[in-house]
Amino acid sequence: MLQLQLQPQTEERIKRILAQYPDPEVLAQNIIAYQIAELKKASLNIRLDLWQFEQKDQQSTEAFYHQFTAGKLDDTEDFIVWAGIYEMLQDNERQLETII
Template identity: 35%
Template structure:
């Protein structure tokens, strides 16, 4: 077993201690923390995928193909394209975070 040490402000350390007591152990608390954040990321990814699907249907193009085109400057800067690229970037970022957490 390894030991991990954090320097925290006392109010945060007290809250963590309370959570450890609530969950019964540090390991269970950490597992619950990870479980919560994994579920949250999965929900966010699913919601973003719904938005991406709408753009893909509207413009008859996959998000990855669209993003490659927008990065090359081959598409305009319409409001839809700006939103679509932003959602796609967030989607990729969340998927990368999720991959690191699992």
């Protein structure tokens, strides 16, 4: 049994949603599927952003990140953004692994 500690207003809204679904399992599976789809969509958009950096600097994100975290590159704004975007991708992939 899943138990959540929710604010009364949130709990009431959840109850109203559950009342619309004869099988709560279907609702739960839909929520999970939605979360997976959103993470995959976000990962795709992040990969497109990373691809732009890779084209600009003519190196893979993994190679760049290794050099950046080793302190071999300057802390320019572009490099900080590039590293941050890559870390977002890694976080998304970790979240997907825990859900799937």
